[in-house]
Amino acid sequence: MEDPARPPVGAAAIAVGPAQELVAARLGLEQEIGSLRPGLRADLLLLDGDPLQDIRNVERIHTVIQDSRLIDRGALLRPDR
Numbered sequence: 001m002e003d004p005a006r007p008p009v010g011a012a013a014i015a016v017g018p019a020q021e022l023v024a025a026r027l028g029l030e031q032e033i034g035s036l037r038p039g040l041r042a043d044l045l046l047l048d049g050d051p052l053q054d055i056r057n058v059e060r061i062h063t064v065i066q067d068s069r070l071i072d073r074g075a076l077l078r079p080d081r
Contacts (some may be wrong), residue, residue, distance in 0.1 A: 048062045
C-alpha cells in the first residue's frame, strides 16, 4: 500500500537509492551524499518521461540539479563557445 504522504517513486529510483546509500557509507560520506535529505549534496536529473517505458525518454530532460544547484535550462541548450 502506498503512503499518501510520500510522492510516488519510479522503479529506477527505488533500485538506485539503496546503492547510493551503500556507496556513501562505504566512502564514509553518508553525512554529505547518498540520499535526498536536507543539507546533503545532490545531483539529480528529472525527466518528462519514464525511461523504463521508453529509453528515448532519457532525452526528455526537464530539470538538472548539480551539486544541489538548479542548472539553468537555457545553459544546457547552448553550445559551448
